[in-house]
Amino acid sequence: MERSWVWSRLPRLSISRSPASEKPAASSAFWVMVRKEVGDHVRSWRFAILMGIILLACIGSVYSAVTALRGGSGDEQGAAFLQMFTLSDGTLPNFIAFVSFLGPLMGIALGFDAVNTERSKGTLSRLISQPIYRDDFLKAKFVSTLLVITAAIFSLGFLVMGLGLIVIGYPPTSEEFLRVLLFLLTAVVYIGFWLNLSILFSVRFRQATTSALAGLAVWIFFSVFYGMILNLIAKGTAPSAESGASDVMGYQKLMLALNRLSPSELFNEANTTLLMPSVRSLGPLTMEQVVGALPSPLPLGQSLLLVWPQLTGMLSATMICFGLSYLLFMRQEIRSRS
């Protein structure tokens, strides 16, 4: 496409035309669309309500973490700063739990009507008859929403860090700071997955409500029912008490693999490793592997290495969703309001 565009421009240089067509519209048009979309999101009530919910959740989780810290429950190895995110006094879930629960909601809520509303309002056919690439439209939808999400997540993260500074009273080390940044980045990737899933539904389903419902159904399936199904499978396939170590290991590995099909599980594993340096492995360890190991926190590089597969998994799930919506969208015929 890019090539033919270039070619089509070549002969026109000799023929002088109206000034409008002398501009390379295609690349700048993408950013014009992104700008407009970001503006739409920021002004919308939906975004304000979402931010309200998440802000409340954050403050609640920080409060509960602070009470827990004051109660002296989390003084292991002095990583108190990171415990702002992971600790809870039991009354409210911690910050990670909130993000992993509300993040999908944010992604779905911001993406479920990305394409189908434009279609049903008749703006899509008008937009697509402008000199823009069709995929730019889809990319602009994704990029703009992801930018908004990134801004929201990072400001929340920094807010919690700031509160932590005030309450705990001593600054984080550079490694702790980096760990928090990486955690926030993981959160963005995780929410990006849900965003892409809901954009996929918005391309597939003509009704905004259907696509919202489909997104919510997947979310509820993974956050509620998937665990139950896994429990059933676990009970059914559990090896007997007398079975050997290799059987038990095989069973554990199978369950872990099934568990990791869920994006929220991937996110949780990535989080715990990044925010709790003491986590050394995400799978089962045998006694001989543990023998001789010092119970010290892992350096950042090692933690990162540990969660690399999880990150890759989340990214590829995002890519698959985007690829599918791209495929669907490029082949759809766009008529007004149908």
Place this chain on the structure above:
Amino acid sequence: MDREIANPDVAVELKGLTKAYGSHLAVNRLDLAIRRGEVFGLLGPNGAGKTTTILMMLGLTEPSGGTVRVFGLDPARNALEIKRRIGYMPDDLGFYEDRTALDNLVYTARLNGFSEQEAISNAADLLERVGLAASGRKKVGTFSRGMRQRLGLADVLIKRPEMIILDEPTLGIDPKGVTELLELITALSKEEGLTVLLSSHHLQQVQQICDRVGLFVGGRLVACGGLEQLSRSLEEEDAIVVELEVADWSDRLRQSLLNVEGVTAIREAEGGPNGLAAATAVEVVCEADVTGLIARVAAAESILVSIRKRTYSLDDVYRRFFEGGEASGA
């Protein structure tokens, strides 16, 4: 590969264009050429394939067969270039309701590569010209149907196109609004020297402003040309019919009329006489135009009430072709 502007006078050239949805042929081997600078009307009932044809011209849907050339370019390869030069107004156009009219226009202009300042000043100009200057800062959600349609026209023009395609531009507007809109379209196209392609199922509107008309039925172009040309094609098919009313009809008169050279048949008129109830209305079918002779004969042998050579309005043309199209389509 791209024969850039094979014929500089032709804006759109369609050859054997076909589009099939499953087994249904929405557009069936369509040949059409639209000249630069003319106002062309695509006339046809709903579902005749007008919109599909337009979408194929813009490269928004792919033809199943045949070729499309717009300004000598192939929409499948140079969709972007074509979309830059053509303004398209969809039949049921939508705007971003919670944005102002000005915002909507500026957005379109920006997508077409205009700078922010240019976009704003152009948009303000155009709003003025379509008569929406006072409502420019209002949200489009508050606009009436007619205002939207005029905004749509501004939206089409803001990219400074060489050609505009208007799909059912008068749909759902009151008669006064229609007249205003059509006048606006004519004025703008004359000022800018634009090629205009207008689709409609409203005959009178097309008749009002179009230089040439293409009649579209069941995915096929059944007739194409200026209004007189279409009427003539209809006349050639049929013999000339003279409608005659006389006060006292007699067999002697019938015989005398049949003796007139060129008259082939005489039949009773369908509607009956118009004026006097006592009069008799007949239709005289002739091979050549002998209206004068018939009048003389009728006046000599009876009391001539009225005589008229039947001419065809576009209305007749339209009805006739529609009936023909439906009969062959079924």
